[in-house]
Structure formats: structure tokens, C-alpha cells
Amino acid sequence: MEVREYKRDEWIIREGMRPDYLYYVIEGKAKIYVTYQNGKVSLINFINAHDYIGEMELLNEVYYTKGVQTSTKIICFAIPLHHYRTRLLEDTTFLRELTKFLSMKATKMAEKYSQSLSFPLENRLADFILQTADGEIYKEKHVTVCDFLGVSYRHFLHVLVQFCDKGYLLKEGRHYCIRQSDALHRLADVLKNESF
Amino acid sequence: MEVREYKRDEWIIREGMRPDYLYYVIEGKAKIYVTYQNGKVSLINFINAHDYIGEMELLNEVYYTKGVQTSTKIICFAIPLHHYRTRLLEDTTFLRELTKFLSMKATKMAEKYSQSLSFPLENRLADFILQTADGEIYKEKHVTVCDFLGVSYRHFLHVLVQFCDKGYLLKEGRHYCIRQSDALHRLADVLKNESF
DNA sequence: ACAATAATATGAGATATCTCATATTTTGGG
DNA sequence: CCCAAAATATGAGATATCTCATATTATTGT
Incomplete structure (x- = not known):
């Protein structure tokens, strides 16, 4: 596991490019983007301290990778997937933690979705x-x-x-x-x- | 673990009432609803076979429970939380499966959200x-x-x-x-x- | 079989939101 | 310090979407 630092406005993950690491944000903020065929770019969510980045790619073989760009300096852990993928997926504590994170993420998204349509x-x-x-x-x-x-x-x-x-x-x-x-x-x- | 059956239009979970079971849908379809203060009711998502219901409440102590209503007959497993909560949260296979389910859920929600705003x-x-x-x-x-x-x-x-x-x-x-x-x-x- | 309720249908006017054009100000890099 | 790019501002007209009013048809419970 490495500690990495990214400057403001750097791309941690390029859209469409599968990352080789799972990241865990210690400090800083970032944004998740997706680009549509018509060129429209949409900011999907903010990433803050204690969030994971790249967990979708850890879990799903097939997944369209969104772009992640820092909005402040970011310090994070980077865990190489090729080495630790299997081990992570067998670690109960990690899985429980990740599950909680994902459930919050899903809930917040659902909230934002229905709000955006309703108001x-x-x-x-x-x-x-x-x-x-x-x-x-x-x-x-x-x-x-x-x-x-x-x-x-x-x-x-x-x-x-x-x-x-x-x-x-x-x-x-x-x-x-x-x-x-x-x-x-x-x-x-x-x-x-x-x-x- | 019990096998349960719900008729069309029955409420599996009432909005705001914390469920005592984790459900896994074998067959049938359902809908997730949330009600806002102004009385507006919003359909958040569809539930299909092989989806979980109540996983948010399994994972999060504090969570506002959405209403779930069947749209066809539903057959599902119901696992009593008071008895199996701890065991489930220590079962690697279950956690891995749940994590995958949640990551899909979060992704789909994010997609729907940004689509709804963009088009x-x-x-x-x-x-x-x-x-x-x-x-x-x-x-x-x-x-x-x-x-x-x-x-x-x-x-x-x-x-x-x-x-x-x-x-x-x-x-x-x-x-x-x-x-x-x-x-x-x-x-x-x-x-x-x-x-x- | 009937009445009540839900679903479908249509019109007209109001509001929210978008697109485009254009000007000014701020900011980052050399 | 200067320039180019990004961010902020503002106007005008077009479009998407909502609200309300009102019919007509299904569906459902009794």
C-alpha cells in the first residue's frame, strides 16, 4: 500500500481507463465526472475524506470507469489491485466497511435523484x-x-x-x-x- | 429463514417503519417509494428478482426506511435480523455478494441521476x-x-x-x-x- | 350489475429551464 | 506584467415541463 499525493485539478482516474489501484482518501476533495456521447460533461458527485475511489472496479469485472479529478490537494492510500484484490475480497472487516460506504452512496444518490426530479x-x-x-x-x-x-x-x-x-x-x-x-x-x- | 409470499399491491415495508427482516426476492416485481413533506410521492426504483430489500437497515443503524410495494405477486426469502444480523455481517460470501449488489445499485442510481438532469x-x-x-x-x-x-x-x-x-x-x-x-x-x- | 375509483385523454395558460449572443472581470502561466 | 483562458454577468427568445380544468374510459369492490 502506498501513500499518494495529487495536486489540485489533477486527474486521479481518467474516464474510461480502468484503474489499477483502489484508493482511500485521507484528506482533500475531488469530483466524479462522466461524458456523454453528445459531449455533455456531467458532475456526478463529490468525493471527500474517508471515501473510496475505484471500488466499483474492484467489485465489477465490467464497469465503465468515470473520471475523477481533484478539486483540492488530495492525500490518499493506493492499494494495488493486481496484488491485493483477492485478499481484500476475503477480508470481512474491509467488506463490512465497504458495504456501509456503498449503502450510503446508493442512498444519497437515490435521494438526489428523486429530489432533482421532484423540485x-x-x-x-x-x-x-x-x-x-x-x-x-x-x-x-x-x-x-x-x-x-x-x-x-x-x-x-x-x-x-x-x-x-x-x-x-x-x-x-x-x-x-x-x-x-x-x-x-x-x-x-x-x-x-x-x-x- | 422463511419463504414469504406477497400479493399484488401489498406493502412489504411501510415507509418509516424499520423492517425486522432482510428480504431476498426470488420472483416478482416491486417498487420503492418515498413521500415528501409536501405530500408528493416519488417512485425511486424498481425491485426485481435477485434483489435485496432492507439491506440498508441491516447495515445502517440510522436510516429512513422507504416504502416498498409489490407490483406483481412476490416470493422472497425473509431473514430475521434480530437473530442473524451479526452472523450475516461476518459471512464473507454474503458480504461480497451484497457489496456487488450495492455497487450496481449505486451506479445505476448515479446514472439515472445524471441522465435525468442532462436530458x-x-x-x-x-x-x-x-x-x-x-x-x-x-x-x-x-x-x-x-x-x-x-x-x-x-x-x-x-x-x-x-x-x-x-x-x-x-x-x-x-x-x-x-x-x-x-x-x-x-x-x-x-x-x-x-x-x- | 352498479357505483366508486383509478387510469387515460385533451386543451390552455403559466412557469422553469435552456440556448445563444455578448460583455466584463478574474485568474493562471510565461 | 501581459495575455489567454476561465469565470462571472446580463438580455432575449425558444423549449420543456407543470398546473389546473374537464372528459371519457377501465377496473374494482360489493
Whole structure:
């Protein structure tokens, strides 16, 4: 097992190229992308500390590998599959851990999926802002967010400006300051199911 | 371990009620639903033979249980969790099998998610029709499909009628007959990524 | 066999979202 | 420090999709 380091914006895995390693992220953030035939590129998910990368390829002989690009510096473990594949697949503790990770991943995806179909951007953006804000400050890159929420830049900005007009957010140079988190919460809560 | 049978339209798991069993489907089909605060109900996924039900609750202490309703008669194994939970979580063969199942589930969800955001109903419906058609005959219930694809009945029908107008489909009483599968394939192929 | 309920169907107007065109500002590399 | 590329901004018109209203046909329970 090696410890590896990737710089910001480096590709850990190229789309379509089966990786030879299983990665476990110690520190940093990354993004998973897929490209469609018409050239459209879609941001599928974020990867954070304690996530696995390449677990699909460990488990499935046939699998279309998505691209993984770092968005900060990343430090991770890299376990060579050719050597440890069999051993990993016989290790109960590892399997249990991986199963938990995958079940969370599947659940979150299912949630995002049904939310994306059921609610307009207004609600999903409110949720995203609250989830990614650092205290009162929201400062994600617009382009990345559009990708992630799967909407056009134009429409995204339209809704963001509305939030400002309504006084939910205040634009401060490069950042946005959350002014009425209660209003945002009301919008975001619509996404939640009855359990909350 | 028991063998259980559920009739059509029965609820195997009620939303929000933690199940006491892990199920493995031998035969039949079911649907997973979630209800939002505003009362909107969303069909998240289909369950088919060889799928697990309740695996999330086996793995995660905290998990909001989705509702599962049969759409045909279902025959399944039911494994009582209070008795076998620990043993299951130590069984390598079972864990490996479950991990594979979950990785497929996560992948499919991710695919559906990014597709739903990236393409209009026209493409997604073409894909759905081809995937669920029995030979040349498509006969899913409109209401269920709307739910699944996350669009209004009105819009769904609008697009379906277009397919008929264009001669892709021919309405025959209750069913639809696929007349130009090539045209549908062209629409559906846009969803595929470069790997295909 | 009948009534109630669910599914199918259609129209019209509103809203959400996209595409394209274009301008300004910020940022990274040499 | 300068340039090219990326990110941010804004307008206008097109399209996808939703909501609501209202019929007509199946299906189901009794």
C-alpha cells in the first residue's frame, strides 16, 4: 500500500481507463465526472475524506470507469489491485466497511435523484447553499455548482440573483453572505421526507 | 429463514417503519417509494428478482426506511435480523455478494441521476420504452411511468403522442407497438456515455 | 350489475429551464 | 506584467415541463 499525493485539478482516474489501484482518501476533495456521447460533461458527485475511489472496479469485472479529478490537494492510500484484490475480497472487516460506504452512496444518490426530479432549482439550490456554506459565507464556484445541480449557468444565476433580491443572500465581492437562513431553510426543507 | 409470499399491491415495508427482516426476492416485481413533506410521492426504483430489500437497515443503524410495494405477486426469502444480523455481517460470501449488489445499485442510481438532469423526457422515455418493452409491445402503466421518470402525466402523454405522430409507436388499444425502434434507439443512445 | 375509483385523454395558460449572443472581470502561466 | 483562458454577468427568445380544468374510459369492490 502506498501513500499518494495529487495536486489540485489533477486527474486521479481518467474516464474510461480502468484503474489499477483502489484508493482511500485521507484528506482533500475531488469530483466524479462522466461524458456523454453528445459531449455533455456531467458532475456526478463529490468525493471527500474517508471515501473510496475505484471500488466499483474492484467489485465489477465490467464497469465503465468515470473520471475523477481533484478539486483540492488530495492525500490518499493506493492499494494495488493486481496484488491485493483477492485478499481484500476475503477480508470481512474491509467488506463490512465497504458495504456501509456503498449503502450510503446508493442512498444519497437515490435521494438526489428523486429530489432533482421532484423540485425546482430554487429548493435544491437553497439546500446546497446551506450544506456547503462555511458559517454565514457561501463561496462555491458558480460553474461547479451548475454542473452539480445539472442546470444551465444562465438559469442558476437567475435564481441566485432572486435570492439576493429577496434579501436571503447578500453579495459581498466574491462571496455571498447568508442573511435569512430561515427563508433558505423553508425552501430546503421541502426536499426532506417525512422522517425529519 | 422463511419463504414469504406477497400479493399484488401489498406493502412489504411501510415507509418509516424499520423492517425486522432482510428480504431476498426470488420472483416478482416491486417498487420503492418515498413521500415528501409536501405530500408528493416519488417512485425511486424498481425491485426485481435477485434483489435485496432492507439491506440498508441491516447495515445502517440510522436510516429512513422507504416504502416498498409489490407490483406483481412476490416470493422472497425473509431473514430475521434480530437473530442473524451479526452472523450475516461476518459471512464473507454474503458480504461480497451484497457489496456487488450495492455497487450496481449505486451506479445505476448515479446514472439515472445524471441522465435525468442532462436530458429531456424525449430521450429518457425512448430509453425506458426500449428497456421495458416485451418484444415489440410496450404496455407499462402511464401513471407508474410518470412517477418513475419524474414528470407530470400531462407532459408524459404529450411526448408519447409525439412518438405516435412521428410513427415511432403505434397505439393498439391498450398497448403500444414499436414501429421504428431505430428512431427510438437514436434518442436513447444519447443517454449512453462514451463507453458504448 | 352498479357505483366508486383509478387510469387515460385533451386543451390552455403559466412557469422553469435552456440556448445563444455578448460583455466584463478574474485568474493562471510565461 | 501581459495575455489567454476561465469565470462571472446580463438580455432575449425558444423549449420543456407543470398546473389546473374537464372528459371519457377501465377496473374494482360489493
